[in-house]
Amino acid sequence: MTVAFSRAATETREVAGEEPGARRRRRGGRADLRRQRVAAWAAVAVIGCFGLLPVYWFVVTAITPDGAVFRFPPRLFPTSVTFSHFTxxxxxxxxxxxxxxxxxxxxxxxxxxxxxxxxxxxxxxxxxxxxxxxxxxxxxxxxxxxxxxxxxxxxxxxxxxxxxxxxxxxxxxxxxxxxxxxxxxxxxxxxxxxxxxxxxxxxxxxxxxxxxxxxxxxxxxxxxxxxxxxxxxxxxxxxxxxxxxxxxxxxxxxxxxxxxxxxxxxxxxxxxxxxxxxxxxxxxxxxxxxxxxxxxxxxxxxxxx
CATH class of the missing domain: 1.10.3720.10 (MetI-like)
Structure with missing residues (x-):
């Protein structure tokens, strides 16, 4: 019984010694995965802005009154809206x-x-x-x-x-x-x-x-x-x-x-x-x-x- 108890204690110490390293590796893997996801979403956001910003400005110009089209500096969000150009x-x-x-x-x-x-x-x-x-x-x-x-x-x-x-x-x-x-x-x-x-x-x-x-x-x-x-x-x-x-x-x-x-x-x-x-x-x-x-x-x- 003493021998079995010593062996169990040894195995417990070995597992306890291995756990921090394995835990760090798992944490590092999750961190890398999180960084990859953030980088992927950031790239999608940049590409989306690059492709959709002209379309947004296209729509903004269409609903902007004639007198405000050439306003400088231009405004990203129009202060006045009109649909007369569509009608x-x-x-x-x-x-x-x-x-x-x-x-x-x-x-x-x-x-x-x-x-x-x-x-x-x-x-x-x-x-x-x-x-x-x-x-x-x-x-x-x-x-x-x-x-x-x-x-x-x-x-x-x-x-x-x-x-x-x-x-x-x-x-x-x-x-x-x-x-x-x-x-x-x-x-x-x-x-x-x-x-x-x-x-x-x-x-x-x-x-x-x-x-x-x-x-x-x-x-x-x-x-x-x-x-x-x-x-x-x-x-x-x-x-x-x-x-x-x-x-x-x-x-x-x-x-x-x-x-x-x-x-x-x-x-x-x-x-x-x-x-x-x-x-x-x-x-x-x-x-x-x-x-x-x-x-x-x-x-x-x-x-x-």
Whole structure:
């Protein structure tokens, strides 16, 4: 019994001697984890301020009276608020025309890009033909060139065929820039569809056309939505092509807002901010509802393409 008691006492002293060191290590680990969390949240706060501060100032300018817009020093929190800049938008018939033009051009660009890209991506994914890889990478390489370099060529081409100042010129020019990414995005979705499923449809008597439209396309609906959203936003936000290739009748919102509120001697900043904020709402709402499809499409195209 004496020997057992001595052994227990020895083990107790050893454990007691080890506890402070282990406790210090645990405390150090928790402290390091706490510092990492604080650093991560601090980085998120800095990045969030960097990204959201311009948006906040955008909103503040839109609700600030005209006489207080150029006040110096500027105030982070406005002392007086007005919504007259928003209410006046409904009475601007020209602005509503720009909004309609943007909707027509953007939706048409999205539909055309998705239709053409779906057939191209399916051919690249499920067919093997000579020059396939070269053509695929050539399409992707077209994204490496600045789009403004093609503006002079497109202007001369549309002018020769009397297509300037038409919706068709804008839709066609926007589609040429959205197609490469849409093709690669959809190809990633088509690569994920097993060939055995397509072979089963062929065995059941379905033609290639019926297999594509009744079997494959319904399974790639997220990719089609992602490609359509990308093309829509591209057509909605373009400025330089819409300014150069369109006229007063077909001009879209980005150049229309500039021509309406920015003049040679005076700029209506509050009205411009209010109009820009109002016309951004449709895109923000659409992106909020469909962003998961866009992320899935970009991820699929990046991993499987």
């Amino acid at each position: 006046s938008l409904g009475h601007n018939a020209q602005l509503l025309r720009y909004l309609l033009n943007s909707a027509i051009v953007s939706l048409s660009t999205a539909v055309l890009s998705v239709i053409v890209a779906a057939y191209m991506a399916y051919a690249f994914s499920k067919f093997r033909f000579r020059g396939r890889s070269t053509l695929m990478y050539t399409i992707l390489a077209s994204q490496m060139f600045p789009q403004a370099l093609l503006l002079v060529t497109l202007y001369a081409l549309f002018n020769a065929y009397h297509l300037l100042n038409t919706y068709f010129a804008l839709i066609l020019s926007f589609s040429t820039f959205t197609l490469p990414l849409c093709v690669w995005m959809l190809k990633g979705f088509f690569d994920g569809i097993p060939d055995s499923l397509i072979e089963s449809a062929r065995i059941d008597g379905a033609s290639r056309w019926r297999t594509l439209h009744s079997v494959v396309l319904p399974l790639t609906r997220p990719g089609l939505i992602a490609a359509g959203l990308f093309a829509f936003v591209r057509g909605w936000n373009d400025f330089i092509f819409a300014l150069t290739l369109s006229g007063p009748r077909t001009q879209t919102l980005p150049p229309g807002l500039v021509n309406t509120y920015i003049g040679e001697f005076q700029t209506s900043w509050a009205d411009l901010m209010a109009a820009s904020l109002a016309v951004s709402v449709p895109v923000v709402v659409a992106f909020a509802f469909l962003q998961r499809y866009l992320v899935a499409g970009l991820t699929s195209g990046a991993v499987k393409g």
